[in-house]
Amino acid sequence: MNALKVETEKKIIEAAKEVFVEKGLQGARMQEIADRAGINKALLHYYFRSKDKLFDAIFENIMSQMFAVVAENIRTDMSLPELLGAFVEFYNDFFQMNPFYPQFIFHEIWQNPDRLSEIMKSQQIAPAEIVEKIQQKVPAINNSDLTAEHMIANVLGMTLFPHIARPLFQRVFFNNDNDKYSRFLSERTDFLKELMTGALMGATSSEMNNKPDEDF
Amino acid sequence: MNALKVETEKKIIEAAKEVFVEKGLQGARMQEIADRAGINKALLHYYFRSKDKLFDAIFENIMSQMFAVVAENIRTDMSLPELLGAFVEFYNDFFQMNPFYPQFIFHEIWQNPDRLSEIMKSQQIAPAEIVEKIQQKVPAINNSDLTAEHMIANVLGMTLFPHIARPLFQRVFFNNDNDKYSRFLSERTDFLKELMTGALMGATSSEMNNKPDEDF
DNA sequence: GTCTATATGGCGATAGAC
DNA sequence: GTCTATCGCCATATAGAC
Numbered sequence: 001m002n003a004l005k006v007e008t009e010k011k012i013i014e015a016a017k018e019v020f021v022e023k024g025l026q027g028a029r030m031q032e033i034a035d036r037a038g039i040n041k042a043l044l045h046y047y048f049r050s051k052d053k054l055f056d057a058i059f060e061n062i063m064s065q066m067f068a069v070v071a072e073n074i075r076t077d078m079s080l081p082e083l084l085g086a087f088v089e090f091y092n093d094f095f096q097m098n099p100f101y102p103q104f105i106f107h108e109i110w111q112n113p114d115r116l117s118e119i120m121k122s123q124q125i126a127p128a129e130i131v132e133k134i135q136q137k138v139p140a141i142n143n144s145d146l147t148a149e150h151m152i153a154n155v156l157g158m159t160l161f162p163h164i165a166r167p168l169f170q171r172v173f174f175n176n177d178n179d180k181y182s183r184f185l186s187e188r189t190d191f192l193k194e195l196m197t198g199a200l201m202g203a204t205s206s207e208m209n210n211k212p213d214e215d216f
Numbered sequence: 217m218n219a220l221k222v223e224t225e226k227k228i229i230e231a232a233k234e235v236f237v238e239k240g241l242q243g244a245r246m247q248e249i250a251d252r253a254g255i256n257k258a259l260l261h262y263y264f265r266s267k268d269k270l271f272d273a274i275f276e277n278i279m280s281q282m283f284a285v286v287a288e289n290i291r292t293d294m295s296l297p298e299l300l301g302a303f304v305e306f307y308n309d310f311f312q313m314n315p316f317y318p319q320f321i322f323h324e325i326w327q328n329p330d331r332l333s334e335i336m337k338s339q340q341i342a343p344a345e346i347v348e349k350i351q352q353k354v355p356a357i358n359n360s361d362l363t364a365e366h367m368i369a370n371v372l373g374m375t376l377f378p379h380i381a382r383p384l385f386q387r388v389f390f391n392n393d394n395d396k397y398s399r400f401l402s403e404r405t406d407f408l409k410e411l412m413t414g415a416l417m418g419a420t421s422s423e424m425n426n427k428p429d430e431d432f
Numbered sequence: 433g434t435c436t437a438t439a440t441g442g443c444g445a446t447a448g449a450c
Numbered sequence: 451g452t453c454t455a456t457c458g459c460c461a462t463a464t465a466g467a468c
Contacts, residue, residue: 005433024323026242030462043434045463103326106380107240110319113383120388127388145407149389149400157377162369164322164380167329172336172343173365184365191361221451246444259452261445 011037021100067123080137085193092189095163102164237316283339296353301409311379318380
């Protein structure tokens with residue numbers, strides 16, 4: 001029956017997501033995926049021909065989900081602080097709901113960067129657009145040490161770090177208290193959104209050491 | 217002969233470092249380690265009894281190397297901007313020399329956070345000391361949204377992000393040009409060091425929205 | 433579509449000669 | 451200490467009944 005088939009496929013995808021995301025491609029076991037999906041190994045291979053193909057499907061699924069929101073945000077006409085704030089908020093929510101995603105994604109960045117940038121293209125994410133947008137909205141940046149690339153690295157770094165380093169950071173600074181850390185992360189969303197506004201307003205005035213930007 | 221034994225062990229460690237760091241524990245193959253060391257698999261097991269034990273040795277080796285510098289910096293009497301600047305500089309140099317380390321370390325943070333915090337203890341890294349130091353040197357922080365934990369997350373995030381995201385970030389914003397990206401990273405060291413000074417001086421004056429810090 | 437049973441290959445680990 | 455040869459397991463993948 002077709003409805004059953006769809007149900008099974010969904011169960012497989014959900015189970016595979018969990019296992020791959022927590023253990024990685026190499027660490028994951030088809031047996032465990034089958035168990036969590038409530039089926040047997042053979043059926044996995046019936047739906048997806050191989051472990052690799054199953055992994056591809058999962059990865060594509062997750063990244064599309066993420067990039068869809070990113071692409072949508074870029075195309076709005078928000079002010080830059082609003083735009084950056086929207087990113088901060090989205091990533092914080094998204095990764096609080098899916099704590100394993102950041103490490104999973106960074107792992108893939110190192111194992112297979114090509115595929116990832118392919119997915120970005122297919123999702124219409126054009127980094128050049130983002131850089132341009134920043135340069136238009138903050139013209140002072142062109143005479144500044146703070147290039148658009150630095151700014152992007154700052155925002156992404158400050159936003160993502162507490163998620164990617166969570167198990168250690170939570171243990172070391174928050175007594176491994178999950179609730180406390182969740183509150184820290186929520187509080188941090190507001191903190192960073194305010195910082196975006198403040199830092200960008202300051203950027204126009206606080207620059208004196210201009211360098212010719214020979215490299216970029 | 218003993219000198220030979222030492223030589224072999226060194227070669228194994230160097231080879232194992234490369235393979236484990238690039239592929240992770242699960243992805244690494246004892247065969248590949250043996251090949252790169254110029255020996256055979258059996259000899260690997262003669263020196264280190266199992267793959268796990270070999271991995272442990274490598275991991276301990278790398279983390280000790282890193283934490284030794286961190287611990288040393290913490291114990292100096294530098295001003296806070298100097299201290300943070302020293303961290304930025306060290307991490308940037310260290311990870312430019314060893315580009316795979318960040319992903320390797322973050323992977324382990326998720327696979328085995330306990331062992332990592334054990335190693336920190338054995339290296340005399342006490343996070344509480346760092347927090348205290350910040351609170352002493354920047355008294356205004358106690359009445360601010362910018363808690364010490366946020367500040368640490370900011371500095372580490374901005375510093376580490378370009379390293380952990382390198383393959384994608386370099387591809388997407390720097391045409392995958394290695395030299396250009398290296399220059400970006402070096403330039404960024406200076407950029408962040410200046411930022412440390414500026415941001416910390418600003419922290420005392422730019423605060424108006426005080427909240428009682430009920431949680432921390 | 434879903435299952436049980438089995439094939440196939442690869443990898444960590446050991447035996448034993450030198 | 452170092453090698454060759456091999457064991458034994460485990461994980462992916464397939465065959466074939468229902």
